[in-house]
Amino acid sequence: MEDKIKIIEIDGVGFSFNANRAHERDGHVYCRQCGEQIDSEPLACLGSKKIIFSRNCRCDRETEAKRKEEEIANHIRRLKEECFATSRNLISYSFEKIIEPERQEVIIAKNFVKNFKELAKNNNGLIFHGNVGTGKTYLAACIANKIIEEYQIRVKMRNIPQIINDIEKRGFDIDKNEYYRLLCSVPLLILDDFGIERNTEYINEMVYQIINTRYEAKKPTIISTNIPLGVIMSGSNDIDKERIYSRIREMCIPVKIAGEDIRREIGKLKLNKTRELLLGER
Template structure:
């Protein structure tokens, strides 16, 4: 069916101050948005995600929706550039759902170039450019990641940290920061206060990247049930009940630290034992 506004040319006539001109027709934007959605690399299990079908049954989830909507409404950002989001929370709380909802809306409504990658998939893609498995070169992949109008980097910090990973992540994050492009991050790792704890976000992504995240993103903690563990036909009440159970930690996080310290001490004792045992570690 042809478009009544532009007769399928993609340009529609408009009159501005009495002068007849043409401008991009809505049908072009919709088509371009649809095409760009299909090439945004959104995993099938998240393709249905929108803000409308996100179950916001507590304050942290409601705040998540408000901030996500704010990001959508202010895209593309004017002078100040686009401020992104860092969604923090345990697995299954809906971080990726919100990130994809933002991405899809920016693509479908504004015909933005958008991309979704988990950080580990992105690192694997970069590695495959060295082996020739991937036709694109490293710099082409990097350019694609830095040039996208919207980029979702999912599950940041999960990937194995190496010097090379640090360099790649820093390059992508830093370039997007300088170019003021919208980036949405999700992570399972909390910020934490112990800067030596290897399972905190600053340690997982490195302090350089972490400080950039602060400058380019609003941080939000989502605290909720693991949506993936819900029973079939779960209602919102079921989710609330699951969330309350999850919220009662069996072991406070702090208790883990003395345990780690004990481990370190016993490892140190083993080390000393080795010194006294010229034949190496007993039993080895």
């Protein structure tokens, strides 16, 4: 509908309003929809002149709140799309859909989200280990989604073959470097299915560079892997693997995904502060 501008005089000051949206009653102007008064108190302007501003009514405030909400929702959607890239189905993974929410690894994952800022400061990440098909990817994706919703920050979840593919897709070195820098600096990186990649010098070097740069920059990393935890914890004779493992040992707290008691494993770490943050024992 076209604006129908009307001007009235209030305390000797002209006030214009859209008559389609508001109407005059007893010398003031009110919104037709919510009934709130929209003419402000006359304000002294330059010299002896006065001016009356139009103020937002409840409808305006509600429209603005809705716009902000939509903006945040769009921002979250874009962050999630960027997080999972081609694995879009992971966007739907959420804690609310987990059938046994009382399982310890689920509690830890939720506490990781809740205390993310504090854990990130200490560079505490997680390593999800356990047999194939125990839901490691599912739980990691739940964390990614929830972190994005709660903090609206960038998260990336990739496995190493996807990273190699992403890098090779970028023809120019400058684009490759940019992508690589992003992996090293994103507030949370989730390396899914660590260990499925081919064991080559090039790949080992790349993985080490990413993990080590994040280690030095104090950026937390979550790793999910089918490699038995003992192999990572006891050290490898393979020097290329061992330098990756040693960084993982320093950064990532082991969480066994199988419903078994991991309290013991975390207890052994003697990281009291971290234990409190993850198990919720305060």
